[in-house]
Amino acid sequence: MKATRITACILAVVICRIGSAEQSTVLGTIGSTSAVVIDGTAMSPTGSSAWPVVAGDEIATQAPALLTTADHNLATFDAESRFRLNAVATSPGAAEKQPYIFVRQGGLAFDARSSRLLICIGNRLFVPETLAKGTLRLDKNGSVLQHIDSGVFAEQGARSCNEDGPGTFLTGSPGPAGGNAGAAGGNAGAVPAGGVTVTNTRATVTAVAATLVGIGVAVATGAFSSASSCATTGCNANPPPVSTIQP
């Protein structure tokens, strides 16, 4: 059933794109040691080390894959990840667009080197600001495991984004640092039973890299509110677990 849904999804995407008179703007490139599947076609590294990607691409990785955006932001996807790449306006009404990553499966390590990134994972929108580094992953239950090594990111709660783009979150600046549990704004209105909706939460995390017996470990401390650690499938009052730096 899941495979059928995926195939139907890819076919729907492709059908919409074939014959489109409007040519797509290249948002960046993706490369891997194994083939990267774009819209159902395996793009082999033997042909090119990096393949251009455009808005609307449905991408599946087999091995870790590096997405480099046109403005030099980096996202290293785990093996067996699936995501959709889109482009959304940098601000309301702006002609300029920026990449928007909708993660369906797996996860990624991000490095927002030159501008903020827009990542929707588990129907929650994460916006690593410029110079932020960290990881976002979906676990087996569909909950989001978040970790930030350095920098700042903003996060909005459940149902705040979908494969086409973020909700109204981006029409204003992210809210003040610290959790802000309460009435929802934008698309985050509906709350799962027992859950807490977080709007415009900004988590500021300081990363301290420590070298212990030759193994690099990042220890994250900071202002994750209890609310911001809620997954869509339930609420856990504990902060997200600290995870090791990904290679």
Next chain:
Amino acid sequence: MIHPGVVRFAKTLPTSFIAGKLPLVFAFLLEALIAFSLVHTHLLSPAVPQVAGNQGYRQLWLGNVDGPGGAVHLFEQALQSDPAFPYRWSDLGEALLTARQPDRARYCFQRAVELAPHDPQVRLRAANFYFRNQEIEPALQMDSTVLQQLPDYDPMIFSSYVRMGGDIPRVLELGIGSNARAARAFFNFLAPQSDANTSGAVWNWMEERGFVTVPMALARTSWLLEKSLPAEATAVWLRYATPAGSPYRKTDWIFNSGFENQWTGEGFDWRVDPCTGVAVVADERIAHSGRRSLRIEFHAAENLDFHHVSQMVWLSPGRYRLRAWMRTQDLSTDEGVGLNILDVNTAALTGTHDWTELASEFSVRGAPQIARVQIVRRPSARFDSRPQGTVWIDDVELKRLP
């Protein structure tokens, strides 16, 4: 630093031996040190093109493109040591484009293609450069040269065409051109995914150039029928599948009515679907006319609802007569075998009969209609009925009545 193993080895030697051989040992160690330094310098120095290239990729993947130690700088070093190698030019070109120096990048890709004009990977990378730089026409032209060389990269190139090539006519003209093989492959690539308009545009373009083959036309007809486009399907069928002089759609609306040719299952030809307990074959020994007939052998273990031999027909409004010749041998049970179209059935035969004419008339009213002629055996009211026996069918006709 002297390797500990050398020290341990020296300690095992007698003192007198060491005293006598000391100059020799020093000379040996010095020589080893120099040799190691040379090897180390040669293999790991960025001056070695491969090393610089690898380091360049590392920096490119880390996002360090500009400045000393950046990808551009390292790829330039590699290129200086190895300027005749096209991949060095491609590497530098990709880094330069990432560093937002498209003009320099373009020059690099041009040099790479000049150095290896027949290397598909060099050309693919050059095409990707053009796509990234929004230069669609040179990208399509570059990829088209790869399609001319070999089919290995067809799906990747076609994916690029669909995602980045823009409008279909330009993709076809510049990305496919006069390459019939690539045109057919591109059509097959699009077929499962495309809508009728896009598919039709590609098909028409191929027809104008004479790229269409009969198997493609048969598959195309089936596809059009699936998409509920029977008029278009009929046009393709008449153009490619119908032999010259055939009465099909002139006097007879059944294609291959005598089963003289092996049925393809495509388009408007006979279609035979598998059915457990039933074998359907062409019989070359028994025929009502011509050389062959259709033989259906029933060895059913259950009360069959058989309708697995059929043909699609596209009918204008009017009155029609469906007729066929049937022969039976030891056909058991109370439900016989006959023909059906729309809601009309011919008589059905059981037992043993020589060639017998079955016929029925019906009307199509209103708009043209797609219908299916079927050879049928309905389930018996007796639930323990298990049909056995053999049926031959020949000269199935569907004629329009005046």
